Amino acid sequence: MTDKSCEGSTRIVSLAHRYETDIAEFSFGAIAYDNDSVGRWLSVLYALLEGASEALEISRDDIDGTLSWTPDGRRSFVLFDTVPAGAGAAKRIAENLGKVIQFAVDRVTRCDCGEETSCYGCLRSFRNERHHDKLSRQGALSIFAELKVEATPEVVDGPWGETLAYTSQSVIELLLKLSKRGVQKPELGVDLGQHYWPVEAVWMKPGVVLVEGYDEERDSGLGSDGYTVVKVEDTDADQLAPLLPAG
Structure with missing residues (x-):
């Protein structure tokens, strides 16, 4: 602004605001978490969001999510309504979690991008652009496999073999x-x-x-x-x- 070099110190900050909304939190107790597996967990998070949007016909813009921790120290998924005060989407996800997980597995299974990566047809969106290098179909599918959730036969053997x-x-x-x-x-x-x-x-x-x-x-x-x-x-x-x- 002054055309002069800045001589002060710099620091990285994150800007946020607090608002009340509906959330659904859950964890997979049997699945281990460590710093090397953050990409797998993020991949599952965004698979669940896309699966919820598709399974329950919720606009993807109306829901989002993040990784968190339970009080007893387990890694957890938090899905929430992006609408202030909530619109009931998180509650519907919690009530239909089995269906949401199945749609999530089917979505990442049927995508034809490389398993070691991801695309806008399975996990990526403009909202999660900062995580694109960590997201992979393989990461999500590996956790779903540990949960013993498989894609429906219709996805593996699609109509007319497609x-x-x-x-x-x-x-x-x-x-x-x-x-x-x-x-x-x-x-x-x-x-x-x-x-x-x-x-x-x-x-x-x-x-x-x-x-x-x-x-x-x-x-x-x-x-x-x-x-x-x-x-x-x-x-x-x-x-x-x-x-x-x-x-």
Whole structure:
């Protein structure tokens, strides 16, 4: 500011503010922790956050987490609502922890990046950028293996033999049921229409498109382009299979 060299001392500080919110804390008592395993624990932390977001349909921006310690000295995971005063997300995670863990395992299993690293399709986000060099699928999977939690068969043997790395579990389960019914394999994970809308799957004949989430602009645009738009949230294999060609 003064165009003069600073002659004072420097120190590193962390800035923070205190606010009340909902938290869920838990630990895996049988899993040892030491300074060399911090990367593994961070990898599990962010796998759990991504798994919770996917399993419980919670916006990833509404939850975050950190490593902490229990009163008796065990390493623990603390997941919390990022919304001041809380929005109940942490409570839902605690109530559905088994489902969250399963979705976390499935997410890191089906990603196709190298196991020794991670990517934005499994563990990385802009929020945890400072930890990117420590996060790995291998680290998370090693702890899940110690907990004896395995990926669901649908993830290992995906629909039509495909490994769908960036596809949500609900979409994978629906596609797997369709493939087992002998439905023709669609084009998966493509962009369609005049505005290149991303879709989960498309059967070009008879022009049926499978999408996830609610987006009026996308759905009306695809409809104008002649496609029949089906939302994952509004259908099941019984309803969808009769609309599709056999393999």
